[in-house]
Structures are given as structure tokens and as C-alpha cells.
Amino acid sequence: MSDLNDRALRLAQDIVRLDSRSFVSNIGVADRIEQELSGFEIERLDYTDDSGVVKRALVARRGGPGGIAFSGHMDTVPETGWSDDPWSGRIENGHLHGLGAVDMKGQTAAAVVAAVGLPESVPVALLLTTDEETTKGGARAIAERSELAKGTRAILVVEPTDMAPMRGHRAHIQFTAIASGIQAHSATGRGRNANWDLVPFLAEMREIHHRLLSDPSLQDAAYDPVFSDFNLIIDNHGAAVNVTVPRATATIKFRYSAKIDPDPIAKAVRAAAETAGLALSESWEGRPPELPQGHPFVRLCAEATGASPNVAPYGTDAAELQAIAPCVLLGPGDIAFAHKPQEKVSIAALEAAIPVFQRIAARVAAGEA
Structure with a gap:
């Protein structure tokens, strides 16, 4: 050596x-x-x-x-x-x-x-x-x-x-969507589970994911895979199953190549968050x-x-x-x-x-x- x-x-x-x-x-x-x-x-x-x-x-x-x-x-x-x-x-x-x-x-x-x-x-x-x-x-x-x-x-x-x-x-945008509820013992009926507010947003995110997988106009043939990454992580911040969740966070990393315009995807995520009443933040790295x-x-x-x-x-x-x-x-x-x-x-x-x-x-x- x-x-x-x-x-x-x-x-x-x-x-x-x-x-x-x-x-x-x-x-x-x-x-x-x-x-x-x-x-x-x-x-x-x-x-x-x-x-x-x-x-x-x-x-x-x-x-x-x-x-x-x-x-x-x-x-x-x-x-x-x-x-x-x-x-x-x-x-x-x-x-x-x-x-x-x-x-x-x-x-x-x-x-x-x-x-x-x-x-x-x-x-x-x-x-x-x-x-x-x-x-x-x-x-x-x-x-x-x-x-x-x-x-x-x-x-x-x-x-x-x-x-x-x-x-x-590819470069990425990270979207963080937060739903807020009220914490309580789940059996009392006095709480509100934040996950229920997150569900309609997640349904829209699933549709975006399917579009990225299937729409050639959102794909780049120079890359393997040709479709953009749209990876979802869900966090209930340690809430137990007998507790109404006070905070539910969905984090999505969207990776796109230079050929792809990210703005339509970003606008769709923002619209879904607004409709669901979620707080949304975005972190964009360089092009x-x-x-x-x-x-x-x-x-x-x-x-x-x-x-x-x-x-x-x-x-x-x-x-x-x-x-x-x-x-x-x-x-x-x-x-x-x-x-x-x-x-x-x-x-x-x-x-x-x-x-x-x-x-x-x-x-x-x-x-x-």
C-alpha cells in the first residue's frame, strides 16, 4: 500500500x-x-x-x-x-x-x-x-x-x-405541511385529531405523485428513472394511539431536473394545503x-x-x-x-x-x- x-x-x-x-x-x-x-x-x-x-x-x-x-x-x-x-x-x-x-x-x-x-x-x-x-x-x-x-x-x-x-x-423542493388538532384522551370526545385534516391533502398529493409517474410532459428521458421523486414522510410527533393527535406533519421532497418546470407542482401543493387549511412551508435548493x-x-x-x-x-x-x-x-x-x-x-x-x-x-x- x-x-x-x-x-x-x-x-x-x-x-x-x-x-x-x-x-x-x-x-x-x-x-x-x-x-x-x-x-x-x-x-x-x-x-x-x-x-x-x-x-x-x-x-x-x-x-x-x-x-x-x-x-x-x-x-x-x-x-x-x-x-x-x-x-x-x-x-x-x-x-x-x-x-x-x-x-x-x-x-x-x-x-x-x-x-x-x-x-x-x-x-x-x-x-x-x-x-x-x-x-x-x-x-x-x-x-x-x-x-x-x-x-x-x-x-x-x-x-x-x-x-x-x-x-x-436533479434538485429538490421540500414541502412541509402541518395540521393542528386538540390533544385529549381519544375516548373522551374532547379532542380533535389533526390527522383528519391532513387526509384530504394527502389524497391530493397522491394524485400529484401519480401524475409524475404517468405524464410524459413532467418526465425527463435523460434520467433514470424518468419520473421525478415525490417522496412523502408523515410524522405524528410521538402521539400514542389513545391520544387525539395535536400536530400532524407531512413532509414531501420533490426532485426535478433542469428540463422540468417545478412551478405547476408547487402551485398544486400550495392549493391543496390552502383548501385543507394546513400551514405550508417550502425550502428550495439551487436550480x-x-x-x-x-x-x-x-x-x-x-x-x-x-x-x-x-x-x-x-x-x-x-x-x-x-x-x-x-x-x-x-x-x-x-x-x-x-x-x-x-x-x-x-x-x-x-x-x-x-x-x-x-x-x-x-x-x-x-x-x-
Whole structure:
């Protein structure tokens, strides 16, 4: 194992072992990564999220502006469904296991080590975010506040794509609809269950979902699947079955590509909420990033990997970071292992990505993108 490979694996194990689910602070992960960045200029962009948790986006640069930036996120989804230790960081059968191993602490470690291992004459930056799995708050902080990110020529978001370049992806709107009732013992008849106010709204949401599945005018043939994600979560906030529910929340994530106009869907959701008497809030991330097939950075990444460029059905920090420079998604690992128990990433794939990242960085610095 080379020094760079050994360093990347140690860093990946260390940060997998640190809990950085999106509802807790990621500063421990940021501090551990910063230990690798001797000789880099550093920006620590701290902010407090809506729950009062302190978060940190980390920007590092060496060699001045004009090069590539590698971007990864430090947060993870919750450990839903795990039966073993989500933060073990164990190595088994050539894979690194643990929450965030493939999404995307392993890739982030590989990108950090690739940047550190470049000749100092090659300009390179790291845009390391948090809250990617929720609000994109870390990427937004970098796009709005970072001085070191200025002058970046291109951004490689190192999400797991099996090293196939993704020239674009969907972005999302999150709708949160809240129904209010009156809490009481359900047998007394003195309460009012908020779920009954939520039901007609949910029926309308089911119709929108069916339209997205069946209406070609709302679909994009470049993507797999062609239809937009319209995923529903319902929360009664811990109410028991013998209690009339005082608060019922329906949260929907609607993902759409650049070809799709989201306004008709947003208007339909608003109308349904108003008719049902629900309080509705919306959270929009940046527009879907999508570069043309012939874009120089897309071509460069395709040549460096020997893989044809494609588009991804999910979303990433590129929705916000595209305000800084053109973005391509490219990283080792299989997205199929993300957001599920027994998450893992191939160590060999992480190692193989490091020289590819470095070749792309050198070509961007030479003005090829």
C-alpha cells in the first residue's frame, strides 16, 4: 500500500468513527480533516443551524486560485435500521464499513489525500461541507461567504458514481405541511385529531405523485428513472394511539431536473394545503445543475476515466456550488450502498480514484477546463 493510500484509509476510518449525522455537529470531523492540511490556507465557515447546532464548512486552498476544487460533505443520514455499530470503521473483505463510508466520508478522504499529494505548483482547493443531506447549509455558506473559493476554475463533487462522470443532477423542493388538532384522551370526545385534516391533502398529493409517474410532459428521458421523486414522510410527533393527535406533519421532497418546470407542482401543493387549511412551508435548493455534453470539464472527466458522462437522479451540493464554478460529479463507490444499513465502500476503489483525481487537477490547472 502506498503512503497516499495508507493515509487515505486512515483518514477515512477516523472520520467514519466520528458521529456527524446531520442533526449533530460536524466540527470533530472538520478538525480531523484539518490535521491533514499542512501548507494549505484554511477558512472555517461556522454557522448555527435551525436547531441551534454549531456546524462548520471547511475551505482549504494551496497554490492560489485558478485550479480545481474537490468537494465532499462531512454529514451523514441517521443510522436507521443498523443492527451493528454504525461507527465501527471496520475493514472486512476489502471494504470499509460504517455510516457514511460510501456517502461520502471515504470519497472525501480520498480527495483530501489526492489534493495533499499534488505538487505544490498545482493550484487546488477543498470545499468540505455539512448539512448536504438536509439543507445544503454548508455549501450555501461556502458559495456566499468563502474568499478562498473565488477563482476556482472547476469543481469535482466526489460523490459515489463508480467513477463515471455525472454532468448534472436533479434538485429538490421540500414541502412541509402541518395540521393542528386538540390533544385529549381519544375516548373522551374532547379532542380533535389533526390527522383528519391532513387526509384530504394527502389524497391530493397522491394524485400529484401519480401524475409524475404517468405524464410524459413532467418526465425527463435523460434520467433514470424518468419520473421525478415525490417522496412523502408523515410524522405524528410521538402521539400514542389513545391520544387525539395535536400536530400532524407531512413532509414531501420533490426532485426535478433542469428540463422540468417545478412551478405547476408547487402551485398544486400550495392549493391543496390552502383548501385543507394546513400551514405550508417550502425550502428550495439551487436550480438543478446540468452541463452540456460538450462542456470542456465534462469532456476532460470523461477522457480521464474512459466513462461516458451521464446525469444522476439524486441531488448534491453542486446545486449550490455551481454558483462558484462548473460542477461535475465523479467519485469511487456504489451509490446503491448509501442510506442503508451495512453501508460500505471498496478500499481498492478509493485507492484507484486518487491518481485519477490528481490527473484531472493537473489538467484543470493547465487550462484544459
